[in-house]
Amino acid sequence: MLLEDILEEYMYHCQAKGFTTKTLINKRQEYKQLKNFLKEKRAITELESITTYDLRAYIRVKQKDGLQPQSIVSMFKMIKAFFSWCEREEYLKGNITKKVEVPKVPKKVLNGFTASEVEKMIEVFTYTNYLETRNKAIIAMLADCGLRAMEIRGLLSVNVKETSILVNGKGNKERIVFISPALKRILIKYERIKKQYFLEKDLSNNYFLSYIGTGISHVALDNIIKEAGRRAGIEGKRVSPHTFRHFYAVQCLTQGNIDVYSLSRLLGHSDITVTQRYLHTMNDEQLLTKAVSSSPLMNLKKS
Structure with missing residues (x-):
């Protein structure tokens, strides 16, 4: 054949x-x-x-x-x-x-964002106009939901609910992620300013829109994220959607006490081994935080 x-x-x-x-x-x-x-x-x-x-x-x-x-x-x-x-x-x-043998991929510890850096990148955008508010909402959602770039760009307004978001991920696989009260506060302001900005214009079905009411391009999203890093003075780190996704995963593992199986579902991974890679990217300080919060003796004192 x-x-x-x-x-x-x-x-x-x-x-x-x-x-x-x-x-x-x-x-x-x-x-x-x-x-x-x-x-x-x-x-x-x-x-x-x-x-x-x-x-x-x-x-x-x-x-x-x-x-x-x-x-x-x-x-x-x-x-x-x-x-x-x-x-x-x-x-x-x-x-x-x-x-057939493939080359081994060297394991690298990703120099991820700190919580203070992410907070700065959200705060550098204001509510003074539509684009500023949209950019703030995008950065906040990246940090709080761990979405991929394609998922942010393809997010439909109809799929953003009161407390959850229906995400169309890789391979057209759907999953649910949840909206925290902190993110909801930003999204409410974004939706109000978005409505005022576009009034009765015919718009794309996308949740995040360009200034003319169409979906956001890959380049435009990348520029928004790079601008957040520039304004916040982030240096020596890759400012990208993946780094925000990494931040979300590590925060869930170290602060949220979410197990790796639940995190795998929230990230939309088809294989849990992909999620486990985030464990290898945690630095010593993050591992220490995780170890202390998981300490049997520390938890005995709480009871």
């Missing part, structure tokens, strides 16, 4: 499963590179002709091209998903990716 034909069938399978447009684009790009490599460097066009050695050679090429270990691991997950599907569909007798 021609690899090209099976890849095309697999992409229709992914589309039917409801994968996001971004995921489908990434998959197509990766499979195109793999297909070209196999054809040009290994003279392979048939699915059955691909071996473990060919895939290992593909990874070596990626390494020589300077691709970082994390990127190679992410790339190979897409390849592994394809061959797993081929095995399930009985196009192949086994999954040849099982014996």
